[in-house]
Amino acid sequence: MDSDLIPKGVQRCSLGKFLLWISACGFVLAIGVYAMILCWLKGLNQTNMNDAYGFALWIWADLAIIALGGGAFFTGFLRYIIGIKELKNIINYAVLIGFICYSSALLILAIDIGQPLRGWFIFWHANVHSMLTEVAFCLTVYFAVLTIEYIPLVLENRKIDKIPFFHNLSHNMHEIMAVFAATGAFLSFFHQGSLGGVAGVLFGRPFGFREGILIWPWTFFLFTWSAAAVGPCFTILITKITEKVTRKKLVKDNVIELLAKISGWMLLTYIIAKLIDTYYWAFHTAPGMGLTLAQFYTSDPGSVYGYWILFLEVVIGGIVPALILVTKFGRTNKIALWIAITLACIGICTNRWVMVLQLLAMPVMTFQSWFTYFPSWQEIATTILPVAYGAILISISYRYLPIFPQERELNPIPGEEAEVETVEKEEKKELATGDLSPATETAT
């Protein structure tokens, strides 16, 4: 029924099956939207946040998905600035994942603030000294960039592309994409950093506070670095999951392995920096405030914030995946790769978790004890909302847009081989001219 909309030369499941899947995701989405509306109408009393946990699950989710969505900017950076051509076969997907992550982050922020209708005061009454102001500006602008990067993809839909105006628009946008990609990468370096700065500048919160250079605490750089390192892992992870779900190979192994290799070395260097940072923080910064590492990781009975969390973050979620990814075996062995990218994502999520929640759980005044918090269903539902939303957007994009340039080649449909050849030819041409347009049947 919707075959006109489906890109040529690829196979998609039946519309019924597709709609069933979409409605399943839609159901989860609807619960999330209901929770979101509750929060907007009744206020944040719908959450279990409190005066000790001013930030909670949502801000963690924000930081985590932005870090994971870092694949978009870093892959873009590698593709457009450094010029690693192979990556064009995954850049579309990286952009889509980035778009989902960033739009979700903005949505969550809009729920998270107590006065959403005044949210724009952050721009109007901006305090330039605040890391959050920097976050808001970069996030908004970068989201606009991602939208611009995503639009040409949408325009490549078979049906839309038939309209000359959109066809030309798409083409022209591709022409200048490098400019946007560069802007995006630049902005991203800053806002990933400023998200790290959010915790790092808190000199009243020894768990988060880091010294640094000028106005930038070390977390500023660590966050950018870790997002650059793990973002591509997440892109690979989602690609792998998509491949599992669609039961198709969508991106060639050499592309994945290249990205994994870069990611691995980034992760390895990041984790070395992180270890140095942790050492300095634990043995220089903290003692200066009268604290020890043991006080950051409580051994209180019943507390979840023990040393295990540091081990999970640094060793299991950092050193282990880094070592797997920098070895050729690790990158080529399917299981090892799966483990590595999953652990890397867990590692970065743990890092963002402690920088939001452990930071707040830890008492600073000597006469207080660790604070506890468990999210309400409204918080959980609104946090799962982006997952459902992401699944839907990915499903729709995958079904109707030529997201994976290599899909046709990797999954030839019997009887349509001739067309595949054409595509291959064009691909070669593109590589030769350095055109930024992804592979489509439309020739220039």
Place this chain on the structure above:
Amino acid sequence: MKLSRRCFLSFSLGTTVGITLSPLPWKITDDLSIWTQNWPWTPVPRDGAYSLENSACTLCPGGCGISVRKVDHRAVKIDGMKDHPVNDGGICILGASGLQYLYGPFRLPSPLKRVGERGEGRWKNISWKQALTEVSEKLSEIRSNGEPEKVAVISGKKEGTIACLLERFLTVYGSPNFMTPSTVEDSYEAALHLMQGSRASVGFDFENADFVLSFGSGILEGWGSPVKIFQAIGKLKKDGSVIQVEPRLSNTAAKSDRWVPINPGTEAAMIMGVAHVIIREKLYDENFINTSTSGFQKYQSLVMEDYSPEKVSVITGIASSQIVAIAREFAKASKPIAICGRGEGRIAGNVHETMAVLALNALKGNFNREGGLWSVPKPDYIKWAEAKPDQTALEGLEKGRIDGAGSKEYPFMTSLLDRFPKMINEENSYGIQALLVSNANPLYTMPDTEAVKKAFEKIPYIVSFSSFMDETAQFSDILLPNPIYLERYEDVPTAAMYKKPVLNLTKPVVKPLHNTINTGDIIIKIAKSFGGSIADAFKWRDYETCLKETLGAQWEILKKQVVTEDKNFVANSPALETNAGKFQFVADDVNKSQNSKAGIPHFEDLGINGAAGNFVLIPYDSMPLSTGYVASAPFMLKVVSDKALYHQDTVVQINPETALILGLKEGSYANLETSVGSARVKVTLYDGIMPNVIAMPSGLGHTAYDDYMGNGKGVNINQVLGVVEDPVTGLNAAWGIRAKFSKA
């Protein structure tokens, strides 16, 4: 024209771009944010003309002066009155919450008559005329049946014109049953009577003392006039020292220079032990003992025989060396004060303990002088013509009091409210037909709530003058609401346990909010409706006239400056009004039939009843939890620790050691059972309490008022506490109760 798709698309795009570029979205965004800044459901306080008016607070017997800040006719803040002799600008948590009582929705809007079952909470608005007629008719019916003694009054106030009007009414009506809630002050009064022969209140001059030895008295827990005490203790801590002997590290103990934990209920033994050391080492004021006391020999021999530090140590659990050290410190001080009582003093206590403490003070002769114990005479400004009861009344009065005060058993007592429920429940008394309750909430404040309720169920007619829908009001038949202290005139004599007599006048700082009538006016009106001798005793036109006449020249002064204090007041030195004019170590006015030691200060294991279990439950008082007539205001409940009340649960304190044995953790639920009642509570582990002792906060567990006022929050401690009668005074001596305690 055919609408092509292209046309439609262009139109949509054009519209979108057009609207975005127009001022409309920006205007809407701006307006929306302005709307959030002025949400109509967020109140905006009205502005107006500011003024400040001084008055007096009556929420507790503290006798503080207040300054009420007003904006037009609204009161917006209560501060302490500057230069007031009692509180000098300071204010306590209850006083600062005053406006929540004034404007609270739990106030009674007009006279109400019960419809439906008692306590059901269904009421009918009635006119004042009807209300007064009904009450008058009921009272005259009882009187015409020749049973005037069957009318009783429970008055929260002992002194002042309202209390006197109520008592006067009862007298001419023919009932002796004017009852007031008893406190530790009654025990002191009894002891002062027995040992010094005076009819006086006790006053403590902490401000000028240099050493305070407190045996469990919660001097910082709401005792006496809190603001005065706080200031005095602050000063005392700088220049002198305070020692607190108590099983629990209370706020008083925390603020003392030393906390001496003691086995609960053995304080009297400790007092005697301290006396032992002082006498043994001849550290007492020999001159005072020789010239101004009698019976010292008898006292001395008892002290020397039974209360050596070693013996006392066994009873109290305090090391004998510490007893000796404390005694020496006490004796060494030039102006030491010893004081006893439990918590804020809601429980009268054992009179022999109070006598022991007076005797200890007598050893240093520190009476009626700077930094000592004072006998403060009862206020004497009320000088009305004597009431003349008629024959019916005289017959009623002769029947004697239902609570036994003034009887052969308790000859010198004037009121024994704690015996009242028992007397009614036991059915060997003459019973009560009508009960008038003023400024009191006995259904909440009296121990053994179940028994009190049972007794009240037997009283066919209950009238409450309360301003609030409290527990007693809820269980009454007719409610005649009094305006609250910010809306009425009333004299407020004495500040609890303050050394000098002061007289305050509370006055209307705002117009009465509700359809209320001053209790004084009601009594006068009802009395007039009787005619004859009853009306004759109430010649005043109304209450204000009565007050004006009573206060005479002071009226104008008080109206202007709220308070008068006899600055030059000196108690009769040494205020010893016994027959011999001496301080009596051995009291003679005591029924000695039960106990050979009766009349001599001594320790007896009294005051704890029930065989319920191995644990001892003690109540503890705290400033944010009001235990008296008025419940804690919402602001005060906000201050209550989550280690005392957590959501709907009372939290009790136990020693971590006890918790370990019982398998309890911080926040666990436990079952508490005494011979009186049981409760499900949460526990908190507190190192500042003796093992095997359970401390439970008082002032929680209201069942009336509203949700903001603590309705249904926690357990009323009176549900698990009982009454133990002191054999000499008949007052309640129960400082705690035995309890079973286990994991729930």
Place this chain on the structure above:
Amino acid sequence: MEKGHNTTFKRYGMVIDLDKCTGCGACMVACMQENNVPFKKDETDKIRSITWIRVYKLNNGKPYPDTEICYLPRPCQHCSGMGDHGHSPCVSVCPATATDYGMDTGIVSQIYTRCFGCRYCMVACPYHVRHFNWWDPVWPEGMENYLSPNVSVRMRGVVEKCSFCYHRYQLARERAFVQGRKDIEEHEYQTACTQACPAKAITFGDLINPAHAVYELKNSPNAFQLLERLQTYPKVYYLSDRLWVRMAGDNYLEEEKREMAQAKIKR
């Protein structure tokens, strides 16, 4: 930096004598009444309970019978930040400039109508002085009658905190201006908690004016501040003659604690 006689440059602060404080809570209630602080039916969840000044109960951590407790009232510390440029933990992070450092008074303000409720300031404050309006403020019927027009009622979704009763400062200034005076006297501007404290444990005034009581008090050897080592530069000082109380004011390493105990013995 002796600017005490300058009529516009002030550094208001507080000295609280913990040896006098009885933990009664009168300061908390006086503050709630003065500043239109709302309340709910259940206020036992203390991390969702708005109290501009809160009294903490400290203990020395020793078991029975050596236990000691001390109460510590904690208003907003009005941190000056390093160099007294208003680089307080909260002011520096607020993205919308909704909390500001008064360069003339040293008071940290909160602009409720500008705050959009991101709560970053709450996260930044180590003293937990900041509270979020999780609910709409609702007064039981009739009780809104006692609300003071001097302080605006906060709407749901914004952060609020102690202002050192700034409106009292403004009123005092206005009064002085009308009377032709350039400056206000110490007693003309006192916070509600200071005024109410029945134990007279709180002293309030200009920390840099030698004529004010706080000037001397803050220099007492028994004076300490909360979390000084974080370099927040708070303007609330505490007094206690007990070492363990003074040590509870900040985090110290074990060896530092030992040194402090030894220094005390020597003294």
